[in-house]
Amino acid sequence: MSDKFNEKVDIVAVAKAARVSPSTVSRSFNHPGLVSPATRKRITRAVEKLGYIRNRAAQSMHGRRNATIGLIVPTIDHAIFAEVIQSFSDSIDRAGFTLLIASHSYDLDREYAMMRKLMEHRVDGIALVGLEHADASLRLLEQQGTPAMALWNYAPDSLLPCVGADNHEAGRIAADHLLGLGHRDIGLVFPRPDGNDRASARLSGARDRLLAAGVPLIEDWQWEAPYSIAQAKQVAQDLLRRAHRPTALLCGNDVIAQGVIYGAQSCGLRVPQDISVTGIGDFKGSAEMEPGLTTVRIPARSIGEIAGERFTDLITGASEDHFRIRCPLECIVRGTSALYEMLRLSL
Amino acid sequence: MSDKFNEKVDIVAVAKAARVSPSTVSRSFNHPGLVSPATRKRITRAVEKLGYIRNRAAQSMHGRRNATIGLIVPTIDHAIFAEVIQSFSDSIDRAGFTLLIASHSYDLDREYAMMRKLMEHRVDGIALVGLEHADASLRLLEQQGTPAMALWNYAPDSLLPCVGADNHEAGRIAADHLLGLGHRDIGLVFPRPDGNDRASARLSGARDRLLAAGVPLIEDWQWEAPYSIAQAKQVAQDLLRRAHRPTALLCGNDVIAQGVIYGAQSCGLRVPQDISVTGIGDFKGSAEMEPGLTTVRIPARSIGEIAGERFTDLITGASEDHFRIRCPLECIVRGTSALYEMLRLSL
DNA sequence: AATAGTAATGCAAATGTTTTCATAAAACCT
DNA sequence: AGGTTTTATGAAAACATTTGCATTACTATT
Numbered sequence: 001m002s003d004k005f006n007e008k009v010d011i012v013a014v015a016k017a018a019r020v021s022p023s024t025v026s027r028s029f030n031h032p033g034l035v036s037p038a039t040r041k042r043i044t045r046a047v048e049k050l051g052y053i054r055n056r057a058a059q060s061m062h063g064r065r066n067a068t069i070g071l072i073v074p075t076i077d078h079a080i081f082a083e084v085i086q087s088f089s090d091s092i093d094r095a096g097f098t099l100l101i102a103s104h105s106y107d108l109d110r111e112y113a114m115m116r117k118l119m120e121h122r123v124d125g126i127a128l129v130g131l132e133h134a135d136a137s138l139r140l141l142e143q144q145g146t147p148a149m150a151l152w153n154y155a156p157d158s159l160l161p162c163v164g165a166d167n168h169e170a171g172r173i174a175a176d177h178l179l180g181l182g183h184r185d186i187g188l189v190f191p192r193p194d195g196n197d198r199a200s201a202r203l204s205g206a207r208d209r210l211l212a213a214g215v216p217l218i219e220d221w222q223w224e225a226p227y228s229i230a231q232a233k234q235v236a237q238d239l240l241r242r243a244h245r246p247t248a249l250l251c252g253n254d255v256i257a258q259g260v261i262y263g264a265q266s267c268g269l270r271v272p273q274d275i276s277v278t279g280i281g282d283f284k285g286s287a288e289m290e291p292g293l294t295t296v297r298i299p300a301r302s303i304g305e306i307a308g309e310r311f312t313d314l315i316t317g318a319s320e321d322h323f324r325i326r327c328p329l330e331c332i333v334r335g336t337s338a339l340y341e342m343l344r345l346s347l
Numbered sequence: 348m349s350d351k352f353n354e355k356v357d358i359v360a361v362a363k364a365a366r367v368s369p370s371t372v373s374r375s376f377n378h379p380g381l382v383s384p385a386t387r388k389r390i391t392r393a394v395e396k397l398g399y400i401r402n403r404a405a406q407s408m409h410g411r412r413n414a415t416i417g418l419i420v421p422t423i424d425h426a427i428f429a430e431v432i433q434s435f436s437d438s439i440d441r442a443g444f445t446l447l448i449a450s451h452s453y454d455l456d457r458e459y460a461m462m463r464k465l466m467e468h469r470v471d472g473i474a475l476v477g478l479e480h481a482d483a484s485l486r487l488l489e490q491q492g493t494p495a496m497a498l499w500n501y502a503p504d505s506l507l508p509c510v511g512a513d514n515h516e517a518g519r520i521a522a523d524h525l526l527g528l529g530h531r532d533i534g535l536v537f538p539r540p541d542g543n544d545r546a547s548a549r550l551s552g553a554r555d556r557l558l559a560a561g562v563p564l565i566e567d568w569q570w571e572a573p574y575s576i577a578q579a580k581q582v583a584q585d586l587l588r589r590a591h592r593p594t595a596l597l598c599g600n601d602v603i604a605q606g607v608i609y610g611a612q613s614c615g616l617r618v619p620q621d622i623s624v625t626g627i628g629d630f631k632g633s634a635e636m637e638p639g640l641t642t643v644r645i646p647a648r649s650i651g652e653i654a655g656e657r658f659t660d661l662i663t664g665a666s667e668d669h670f671r672i673r674c675p676l677e678c679i680v681r682g683t684s685a686l687y688e689m690l691r692l693s694l
Numbered sequence: 695a696a697t698a699g700t701a702a703t704g705c706a707a708a709t710g711t712t713t714t715c716a717t718a719a720a721a722c723c724t
Numbered sequence: 725a726g727g728t729t730t731t732a733t734g735a736a737a738a739c740a741t742t743t744g745c746a747t748t749a750c751t752a753t754t
Contacts, residue, residue, distance in 0.1 A: 010740055021704045026742055036702060051490050056467045057404040057413070058740035061709045066404070068447070068468065076423070077433035077631075086424035089450060098464055100415070101448050103436060117445055120403045121415065143398050229632045258632065265637040284424075285576045285605065290612040357710055368734045373712055383732060405710040408739045 009050045017046035029054060060122050069311065070100045070118035070126040071151075072111055074196075078227060079255060079283040081129070083300040084152065088127070091308025095316070097124070106195050108134045119144055125315045127151050127307065131158050132197035147315050151307050153197060154326040161314065163307040163325040167198050170296045171205025171250075173331050174278050177294070178248045179213050182340030183276060186210060187221035187239075187246035189232065189256055199252050202280055206250055221246050225256050232259025233266070240267045240275075247275060247343055254279035254286045254295055261293070261336060272338035282332055291335025299327050356397045364393035376401060407469050416658065417447045417465035417473040418498075419458055421543075425574060426602060426630040428476070430647040431499065435474070438655025442663070444471070453542050455481045466491055472662045474498050474654065478505050479544035494662050498654050500544060501673040508661065510654040510672040514545050517643045518552025518597075520678050521625050524641070525595045526560050529687030530623060533557060534568035534586075534593035536579065536603055546599050549627055553597055568593050572603050579606025580613070587614050587622075594622060594690055601626035601633045601642055608640070608683060619685035629679055638682025646674050 007013070015022040020039055028035045028043045035043075046052075060066040069092050073081045089099045100123055104110035112134050118126055119140070125147035128137075138159065141148045150162040178186055188207070193200030207217060223239055225232040232251075236259065239245070251257035257279030261271050269275055271291065279286060282297035306325055313319040354360070362369040367386055375382045375390045382390075393399075407413040416439050420428045436446045447465055451457035459481050465473055466487070472494035475484075485506065488495045497509040525533055535554070540547030554564060570586055572579040579598075583606065586592070598604035604626030608618050616622055618638065626633060629644035653672060660666040 008740090011742095012740080022741075023705080023743080024703060026740095027703085030742075034702075039702080051487075053463060053466045053491065055408075055469060055740055057407045057469050058709090059742075060404045061402075061408070061711090061740085062742045063709080064742070066468075075433060076436060077429045079426070079429075082424045082426075082429040086422060086450065089423065089448065093449070098468060099448050101436065101446050102440070103433065116400060119400045121413075121445060122402060122404050140398075144400065229635045233635045255632075259635060262635050262637045285602075288576045288580045288606060288609050290609045355710090358712095359710080369711080370713080370735080371733060373710095374733090377712075381732075386732080402710055405739090406712075408710080408741090409712045410739075411712070 009052045010055070011052075013050055014043065014046045014052050017050060018042045065124050065315070066122050067097050068100050068121065068123045069097050069315070070102065070115075070121070070123035072102050072104060072114050072118070072126065073129050074106045075103050076101065079285075080253070080281055080298075080300060083284065084304040087301045087304030088151070088308045089304075091305045092312050095308070095312035097312055097315075108132075108137070108195055112137045112140070115140060119146060125149070125311055127311060128160070129153075130197050131155055131160070131162065132195070147311070149307065149311050149314070152303060153201075154324065156324065156326075158324055161310070161323045163303055163310060163323070163327065165298045165303070165327050165329055167201035168205035168208075170280050170298065170329050171202035171207075172209045173205075173296045173329055174202075174250050174280055175206040175209035175213075177278060177331050177333065177337065178250060178276065179209070179215070181248070181276065181337060183246075183248040184215050184340075185218075185221075185246040185248070186215060187223060187249045188217075188252075189223045189225050189235065189249055189260055190252035191226050191256070192224055202252055218246075220244075225252075225259065227253065227255055229255055229259040229262070232256040233263040234259075236260040236263025237267060240264055240269060245275070247340060248337070249275060249277045251277060251279050254281040254283045254293060257293055257295065257336070258286070258289065261289075270344070271336050273342070273344045276337040278337055287332075287334065294334045294337040295332050297330045297332050303327050356399045357402070358399075360397055361390065361393045361399050364397060365389045412471050412662070413469050414444050415447050415468065415470045416444050416662070417449065417462075417468070417470035419449050419451060419461050419465070419473065420476050421453045422450050423448065426632075427600065427628055427645075427647060430631065431651040434648045434651030435498070435655045436651075438652045439659055442655070442659035444659055444662075455479075455484070455542050459484045459487070462487055466493060472496070472658055474658060475507070476500075477544045478502055478507070478509065479542070494658070496654065496658050496661070499650060500548075501671065503671065503673075505671055508657070508670045510650055510657060510670070510674065512645045512650070512674050512676055514548035515552035515555075517627050517645065517676050518549035518554075519556045520552075520643045520676055521549075521597050521627055522553040522556035522560075524678050524680065524684065525597060525623065525625060526556070526562070528595070528623065528684060530593075530595040531562050531687075532565075532568075532593040532595070533562065534570060534596045535564075535599075536570045536572050536582065536596055536607055537599035538573050538603070539571055549599055565593075567591075572599075572606065574600065574602055576602055576606040576609070579603040580610040581606075583607040583610025584614060587611055587616060592622070594687060595684070596622060596624045598624060598626050601628040601630045601640060604640055604642065604683070605633070605636065608636075617691070618683050620689070620691045623684040625684055634679075634681065641681045641684040642679050644677045644679045650674050 011022045015025045102114035129152050131153045150160040152164040154164040154166045190203045191199045225235040279295035282295045286293040358369045362372045375387050449461035476499045478500045497507040500511040501513045537550045538546045572582040626642035629642045633640040
């Protein structure tokens with residue numbers, strides 16, 4: 001078996017066992033073309049015999065890449081991000097990279113701290129969610145020369161390379177759909193927009209579209225709910241009991257929409273017979289719920305995948321450009337939204 | 348501002364700027380007590396002026412800790428794991444550690460590969476989900492002397508230190524609840540158990556309890572569904588249309604239970620009037636759905652938190668023991684399960 | 695057969711930090 | 725004052741690897 005006397009198995013030990021110099025061992029790892037097949041085989045055997053595992057930390061001291069990418073998300077524990085993290089991780093893994101992850105719970109100061117933390121580990125690049133970041137963070141990236149990119153959001157003039165969707169458009173599409181169904185009394189349920197450019201862009205997209213259609217934005221129907229089913233349900237319960245309620249609710253994302261639907265149901269309202277609800281995102285489960293959730297699909301999986309590919313290309317120097325990739329949005333009409341004319345007017 | 352001539356800002360540059368030796372700078376980071384307050388201040392100023400960020404890779408070459416912990420999960424993109432990953436990450440962050448994450452999609456060979464990958468980065472420890480792992484993986488841990496722990500599962504005789512729940516008991520509790528309501532015709536909906544000790548333990552727990560109560564396990568009612576709402580819904584739709592169906596379904600986790608409920612609803616069955624459904628896990632959203640899901644609560648958040656604390660303690664040497672922590676389970680009765688006597692017998 | 699060119703390998707310096715040991719300076723104790 | 729601790733600092737070796745340069749051994753070309 002393997003040596004019980006587990007002395008330091010480093011590259012010199014391997015070299016000794018294969019009766020070559022450490023340089024050759026190093027080369028056979030990093031530039032296999034430069035070492036003869038015979039010695040390469042000898043080295044491989046020695047590596048297996050000793051159970052050698054190369055030390056990426058030592059590599060990185062030579063300006064060499066670390067094969068790690070840092071990802072900073074607002075939170076891991078959320079359907080949206082879980083999916084994009086997974087596909088990003090898989091994607092960079094294919095290129096031989098490992099993911100260092102950190103979350104900041106929507107606090108831009110903590111985002112800065114996390115960035116420093118990742119930089120201490122000399123990650124080869126840092127991916128951030130969204131395009132809105134503290135000045136200090138952007139300066140730090142600049143100053144350290146760390147490759148960076150933005151995930152999830154798209155903007156044609158973004159400072160960082162980005163792969164994502166246009167959230168303003170997402171809001172517009174959702175509003176468009178409800179208007180198309182004939183609704184005019186439309187409530188908006190969104191998380192608070194500060195420090196969250198996704199939410200604020202969607203909100204303004206929706207508002208712009210409604211105003212363009214001449215629909216007034218009733219102050220009383222601008223609701224605020226955090227990204228949580230429980231709290232969204234609570235908000236809906238409180239607000240739907242009022243005398244005058246909207247005929248449709250446009251929610252900032254699918255989680256909120258789900259909460260709102262449950263809230264409506266628990267108030268004895270039927271969706272969509274009494275009220276239409278739309279989400280944004282198309283998370284797992286949105287298609288399957290009964291009735292299925294009408295939503296604007298954001299292709300999380302392919303965002304993560306494309307981002308991973310492009311970013312590793314950029315880092316390895318396989319491609320140079322400042323990419324900005326806009327992933328297409330799609331309005332998915334399911335059961336939670338219905339024609340205004342179909343309303344069971346129980347007022 | 349900061350030097351445009353961004354020469355290498357290493358510890359010597361800082362030393363030079365603070366007019367001390369590199370040793371002193373290093374000390375002021377790692378053993379601040381050993382350096383006089385005056386010089387320490389000078390050093391801090393130099394660090395800020397130059398924008399120095401210490402290099403953990405270089406540190407780790409001295410046998411020093413890396414301040415990274417590797418976590419290998421079956422998948423990130425899943426309500427269960429997302430929550431536990433988040434709390435584990437937060438917990439180790441508090442101790443100054445960063446999380447390296449990798450997933451293997453329930454493939455034990457890939458788990459082994461991921462372990463090697465993390466070891467190349469010289470993580471200070473590796474946390475794995477579950478107690479069932481390839482022999483090669485366990486040998487590798489042993490051989491490399493990497494601290495390791497198991498997350499999510501508990502067993503009194505586990506090889507690795509562990510923090511988690513007893514899944515056998517979880518299955519038992521769920522079965523117990525349904526039996527207590529008077530059900531005898533109970534179907535089981537579980538993911539395939541190979542390479543997934545959580546699922547297999549829950550399944551055997553449920554079966555044992557049912558057999559002990561003299562309830563026969565009807566072959567036709569042992570259904571298999573992966574951890575996905577969509578597929579669980581599909582399975583339920585296929586199977587609930589049969590002539591003879593169970594009065595209650597015990598599902599391997601909440602995601603499956605949700606899928607099954609939607610499936611039942613889409614077949615025109617009402618939960619719990621026509622059929623009771625229970626889950627295991629108590630994921631986010633399970634409490635809020637209408638009706639609320641009856642389930643066995645597994646405290647994901649506190650599992651991650653405790654695991655993070657204990658593991659970092661073990662790694663920093665703050666504590667020595669082979670911990671095995673069993674997190675309590677709790678049967679949460681909500682709206683999806685009802686007394687057998689309440690069944691609306693529509694047969 | 696002599697020369698040039700190429701392929702395979704080794705030597706040694708370099709990477710950024712920590713740590714042991716040594717030394718200098720200051721503080722304390724008769 | 726003289727000696728003894730204590731405190732603060734520096735010099736240099738060590739960590740595991742990569743790489744530029746040098747060297748050797750072939751192969752191809754004249």
